[in-house]
Amino acid sequence: MSEDARSCKNRNILKSHPCFSKEAHTRFGRIHLPVAPACNIQCRYCIRKYDCAHESRPGVTSMVLSPDEALYRVSALVERNERLSVVGIAGPGDPLANEATFETFRMINRQFPDLILCASTNGLCLPDRIDDLVKCGVRSITVTINAALPETAEKIYSWVSYRGKKLTGKEAAYCLFTNQWRGLHNAIDAGLMVKVNSVLIPGTNEDEIPHIAQLAGTIGADLHNILPLIPQAEFEHIKRPSREMIHALRTECGKYVAQMTHCKQCRADACGILGEDKDMELEVLSAAIGEQYEMLN
Numbered sequence: 251m252s253e254d255a256r257s258c259k260n261r262n263i264l265k266s267h268p269c270f271s272k273e274a275h276t277r278f279g280r281i282h283l284p285v286a287p288a289c290n291i292q293c294r295y296c297i298r299k300y301d302c303a304h305e306s307r308p309g310v311t312s313m314v315l316s317p318d319e320a321l322y323r324v325s326a327l328v329e330r331n332e333r334l335s336v337v338g339i340a341g342p343g344d345p346l347a348n349e350a351t352f353e354t355f356r357m358i359n360r361q362f363p364d365l366i367l368c369a370s371t372n373g374l375c376l377p378d379r380i381d382d383l384v385k386c387g388v389r390s391i392t393v394t395i396n397a398a399l400p401e402t403a404e405k406i407y408s409w410v411s412y413r414g415k416k417l418t419g420k421e422a423a424y425c426l427f428t429n430q431w432r433g434l435h436n437a438i439d440a441g442l443m444v445k446v447n448s449v450l451i452p453g454t455n456e457d458e459i460p461h462i463a464q465l466a467g468t469i470g471a472d473l474h475n476i477l478p479l480i481p482q483a484e485f486e487h488i489k490r491p492s493r494e495m496i497h498a499l500r501t502e503c504g505k506y507v508a509q510m511t512h513c514k515q516c517r518a519d520a521c522g523i524l525g526e527d528k529d530m531e532l533e534v535l536s537a538a539i540g541e542q543y544e545m546l547n
Contacts (some may be wrong), residue, residue, distance in 0.1 A: 272310075280368075281327060283320040284313065284519045285350040289343030291426060292408040296482035312519055314342070316465065317354040324358055325446045327521070337362075340392075342372035346379045351387050359387030364531050366390060370447075374410055375425055376433025386544035390443040392475075393434055396451070397421065398461035400424045405454055408484075431465070438470040445473040445510065452479070457546055462501050469506030474503055475510035 315323070327334055337358055337500035339363050345351040345367070355367050369383060370392040383391070397403035410422040411456045417425055437444050446466045463474045476499055500509045 259300075268502065278335040279333045279521075280338055281520055281521045282338045282340050282524045283315060283323065283354060284337055284342055285315050285317060285320050285354050286341055286345040286348035287343050288312045289341075289372075290347040291410045293372075294406055294408055295479055297483050304440040310467045314526050317350050317357055320354045321357045321361065321504065324362065328362060328365075330371060334365070334535065336368055336390075338368040338370065344372050344374070345369045345382075346375040348372050352379075352382055355383075355386035355388060357540065363387070368392070370394070371433075372426070373430035373433045374412055375429070375481055377429055377436055380433065380436045380547060384440050384442070386523060388442065390445070391437050391513065392445040392447055393436070393437070394449065395430050395462055395466070396449050396455055397423075397427065398458040398465070399528060400427045402455050403427050434466065434471065435469055440474055443502065444471045445475055446471050446507075447475045447477060449477050449479055450496060452488055452491050452495070456491075456495070456499065460506070463503035464506040471507055473510050474507045476500055 286351075315416060324334075324337055334461065339345040339354065351357070351369065352525065355369075358365065358484075359367060367386065368390040369388055369393070373393040373395065376393065378517045396406050400420060400423040403426055405418055407422060407426060409416055409418045410426050412425055412429075434446070442538055446462065448462050450459060459476060466474055476496055477495055479488060480486060481488050481490055501532050
């Protein structure tokens with residue numbers, strides 16, 4: 251796809267993608283479908299073992315859905331909320347490590363071709379699965395890249411599992427690092443709208459985030475999102491970065507690529523307008539009751 255064609259296509263997506271556009275996020279809703287429990291890496295800051303109804307962070311979901319259940323939820327919400335514009339899969343593991351991701355996208359794309367399909371990934375399998383994502387109708391993608399050097403990646407990730415091999419240390423870091431940047435290139439070449447997420451880990455990667463932004467901007471990423479570390483797991487002793495620290499980094503990184511400032515670090519089962527999430531269980535139950543009422547009357 252030519253650069254001009256990709257730019258025009260992505261401007262159209264931006265108008266109604268709440269996770270990519272600050273203007274769109276107050277006018278359009280999104281739903282994250284938790285169909286992807288398996289993960290192929292272990293981040294030292296990640297916990298996916300429990301759920302809290304009032305906790306908003308990646309990796310949290312009340313339950314894992316099958317593709318059929320996911321399609322039903324989308325169908326029910328489309329009937330009730332015409333502002334739903336994006337269907338995303340962001341976990342609770344890595345979407346590209348789960349075949350259910352691709353089955354779900356295919357089913358939704360067949361039934362609701364006007365909805366924007368979006369995936370969030372750590373990028374390990376992105377070079378291998380980019381063609382599958384495109385065939386499923388995915389039009390936007392978020393890749394989390396936390397390091398500009400393999401040595402830093404080694405500090406952030408405990409292990410990666412790639413093509414049947416579990417890797418640790420420098421081997422794991424180099425594999426992940428290489429695949430993330432190759433996959434980012436592939437996604438941009440395929441015409442997808444691309445956002446890069448970077449988790450700011452004080453004392454570990456703050457000096458490298460501007461380099462990530464510069465490289466991402468150079469190869470054509472549309473947006474960069476700096477997220478504050480949520481202190482937990484192996485990094486529970488690290489203090490959450492201040493707003494001032496994040497603002498300063500965004501200002502520096504904004505020289506290279508547009509910066510996202512309205513991220514809510516959403517759950518894997520988020521639903522509704524950003525910052526005004528609805529309980530998906532209650533929403534779907536309400537829709538089902540409404541359908542039954544209409545049938546009876």
